[in-house]
Amino acid sequence: MKISDAEMTFDEWRDLAERDPETFETMRQAAIDAVIEAAPQRNQERLRRLQWRIDQERRLAGSPLGACMRLSRMMWKSVL
Numbered sequence: 001m002k003i004s005d006a007e008m009t010f011d012e013w014r015d016l017a018e019r020d021p022e023t024f025e026t027m028r029q030a031a032i033d034a035v036i037e038a039a040p041q042r043n044q045e046r047l048r049r050l051q052w053r054i055d056q057e058r059r060l061a062g063s064p065l066g067a068c069m070r071l072s073r074m075m076w077k078s079v080l
Helices: 010-019 021-038 041-061 064-079
Strands: none
Touching (some): 010 021, 041 064
């Protein structure tokens, strides 16, 4: 595994999630925070709110597939 999460491949993220879910979650949250922090200041609050909503949808879903479906629905509502 590479040191920086920005350098990790999808397969490395997947392997980490399977092998060490706690570390995966910590690194996932750090990667999300880094992207939000890198965004223009005027967008950061909106991005934090959106991420909170995404996290709540994932929590309520009960399964990865359920989360995927809920997030897909959420995105389509936003588009339409």
